Amino acid sequence: MAKYFDVHPENPQRRTIDSVVDMIRGGKLVAYPTDSCFALGCQLGNRDGISRIRSIRHLDDRHHFTLVCQNFAQLGRFVQIDNDVFRAIKAATPGSYTFILPATSEVPRQLLHPKKKTVGVRIPDHVVTQALLAELGEPLLSSTLLLPDEAEPMTQGWEIKERLDHEVDAVLDSGDCGTEPTTVIDFSGGEVEIVRRGAGDTTRFE
Numbered sequence: 001m002a003k004y005f006d007v008h009p010e011n012p013q014r015r016t017i018d019s020v021v022d023m024i025r026g027g028k029l030v031a032y033p034t035d036s037c038f039a040l041g042c043q044l045g046n047r048d049g050i051s052r053i054r055s056i057r058h059l060d061d062r063h064h065f066t067l068v069c070q071n072f073a074q075l076g077r078f079v080q081i082d083n084d085v086f087r088a089i090k091a092a093t094p095g096s097y098t099f100i101l102p103a104t105s106e107v108p109r110q111l112l113h114p115k116k117k118t119v120g121v122r123i124p125d126h127v128v129t130q131a132l133l134a135e136l137g138e139p140l141l142s143s144t145l146l147l148p149d150e151a152e153p154m155t156q157g158w159e160i161k162e163r164l165d166h167e168v169d170a171v172l173d174s175g176d177c178g179t180e181p182t183t184v185i186d187f188s189g190g191e192v193e194i195v196r197r198g199a200g201d202t203t204r205f206e
Contacts (some may be wrong), residue, residue, distance in 0.1 A: 005172045005173065009175050029052050029170075031171045032172040033175070034126050034129050035124045037155065039068070041142040047110065057148060065143055066120035067120065070130060072093075096180070097182055099186075157172070157173025157174075183198040
């Protein structure tokens with residue numbers, strides 16, 4: 001059964017954050033809130049966690065996982081980024097965007113798109129997510145918590161606990177965080193491509 005953690009949305013309790021991070025470091029899979037709906041997350045090298053996310057969401061090997069980063073210092077270790085792209089991303093973060101970029105050798109092979117060798121990265125604008133990332137000290141491997149054949153993600157922590165009680169190890173709930181996933185921008189092909197229009201405004205990329 002999944003552990004349920006109720007956390008304050010503006011002043012997350014340190015003890016709760018520490019407990020969840022300990023679980024992540026221990027190889028567990030968690031459902032957690034972001035600035036654009038709930039996500040599934042595990043530690044970067046957690047092969048079992050990756051497999052469980054694929055199973056829950058029915059994902060194939062072409063799916064772009066996302067490295068949720070605390071800041072640009074983290075992000076820059078895992079993707080190749082030139083000055084123009086850096087400025088474009090810097091202007092839009094933190095926020096509800098995922099950026100697809102060529103991965104560096106720091107990214108585990110099983111996370112890469114099999115042909116493009118790319119990965120998704122983002123810097124969220126959410127107090128609880130940032131608290132998790134600060135304590136973890138590394139990116140959180142993540143995927144939007146959108147179940148197969150459902151049009152919108154679940155928005156309530158108690159509902160996630162009820163539906164995924166035997167498929168995740170913890171649910172971190174800080175209240176409703178919306179149903180729109182991130183806007184996905186692909187910078188990997190030389191031209192800016194809007195892959196998905198979501199919570200982030202696409203005007204600056206058009």
